Amino acid sequence: MGRPPCCDKVGVKKGPWTPEEDIILVSYIQEHGPGNWRAVPTNTGLLRCSKSCRLRWTNYLRPGIKRGNFTDHEEKMIIHLQALLGNRWAAIASYLPQRTDNDIKNYWNTHLKKKLEKLQTGSEKGQLRDGLSSSASQSISKGQWERRLQTDIHMAKQALCEALSPEKPSFLPAGELNTSNAQSSSSSSSTYASSAENIARLLKGWMRNSPKSASSNSAATSKNFARGGPTESTSSEETPSTKANINNNLNNHNGMELPEYFESLFALESLDSSNSELSQSMSPDESSFFQDHHHDSKQYDPTSAQMSLLEKWLCDDQQGKDHYNLISDLKLDEHTDIF
DNA sequence: AACTTGGGCAACCGCCGGGAC
DNA sequence: TGTCCCGGCGGTTGCCCAAGT
Helix, strand or coil, X not given: CCCCCCCCCCCCXXXXXXXXXXXXXXXXXXXXXXXXXXXXHHHHCCCCCHXXXXXXXXXXXXXXXXXXXCCHHHHHHHHXXXXXXXXXXXXXXXXXXXXXXXXXXXXHHHHHHHHHHHHHHCCCHHHHHHHHHHHHHCCCCHHHHHHHHHHHHHHHHXXXXXXXXXXXXXXXXXXXXXXXXXXXXXXXXXXXXXXXXXXXXXXXXXHHCCCCCCCCCHHHHHHHHCCCCCCCCHHHHCCHHHHHHHHHHHHHHHCCCHHHHHHHHHHHHHHHHHHHHHHHCCCHHHHHHHHHCHHHHHHCCHXXXXXXXXXXXXXXXXXXXXXXXXXXXXXXXXXXXXX
16 A cells, blocks of 8 residues: 555645636745745645645746747757656756756657657668667667766766855756745845746736636636636635735735736736847857846856756757767766776 | 547656655 | 655646647
8 A cells, every 4th residue: 555645635626726826826935935845735725735736836837937839959958868868857857947847758758759759760760860769769778878877977966066166157957046046045036036927927818818807707717827627616616715815925025906916927027028039049058047047147147157068068969979979078087987 | 510539738646765753 | 773754756647729520
C-alpha cells in the first residue's frame, strides 16, 4: 500500500483553476513568497491541495514563464539536451529558464518525438543519427551514458561556481532565480510583477470573452481563462471569506479596487510586450535574464554575461559537430577526465 | 450543420529523495 | 537510526478545440 495522498480528498477541488483561485494564490505568494505549500490552502482558503497549488505556481503563474510557440533555437536545445540527458525534463528546463519542465515535456511528446521519428525513418536518417537517434530509440549507449555523466558533473560544477560568485549576475535556472529573489529580498515586488504579468495576460483573455463583470461571472469566464475544462460555478462555491480574501489581498498590495487593479496589470503587460521586442534581439538566455530583471536592468551587462560551455554549445547552430570532439572542446578539467 | 477524430496542453498521480525530528 | 513530511520529478490522464468527413 502506498503512502497516503498529500491531502485528504474530501473537499479538495480538482480540475482547471479559476481566475479567482489564481489571484488568491498569486497574491498570497506575493506576500509570503513561494514555499511552505502545505500552509497555502489553509491560509488562503483555497480548496486545493498543496501540491496542486505548487504545480499551478511553477507551471503557470511563476514569473518569467514564456508561453506560446517554441522557437527553432529552443527546439534545437531541447533536442540536444534530450539526447544528452534523456527524459530528465527538469534538468532540460534548467537550460530554458522561460519554459517549464511540463511545457518542454509536452512539446517533446506532442511535437519533437514525432518529428524525430519521422526524420529517422525518412531519408535524413543518416544525417540526424548522431545524437538524436538514441532519444527516439530510448536506448542509451555507453558513450551516451558517459556524456550524460559528463554533463551532470559539468552542471554541478557550474552551479557551484555560480553559487560561490555572488557578485556576478549569473544565468541561474529560473526556479532558483525566482526562489532566491522571492525568499531573500524584501524588495521582491519587481519579481512578482512578472507573475502579475502572467495573471494579466490570462485575465485579458478572460475579460475579453466576458463583457460582464469579471467578478460576477466566474463560471462562464473561467472556461476561457483556465483553458477550458468542466468548470463548475466557482461563484456558487465561493465562501464569503474567499471573496473577502480576494479583495483584501488585492487591496493590501496596491490599494486598488478590482477593476483598477486589473488595469494596472494590463499596463504591465504592455511593458512586457515591449520587452519581448527587445528580447528578440538577444539570445534566449540574455532575454530571459532581462525579463526576469527588467525592473532592475541596471545590473545587467550583456558583455559580461556568463554562459556555460555547454550552453555555448547549445546556442551554436553547428548541428553536425561530433559529440566527442565537443566534450574535448568543453575543456573539462582533469577531475572529469573520463574519456 | 452535425458528428467524429486526433492534437495539444493543463493538471493529476504516484514514486522518490532529502531534511527535520 | 528510523520515521514522517514535504517538495520535486516524470508519466499519464482528461478535456477542449480545430480539422476532417
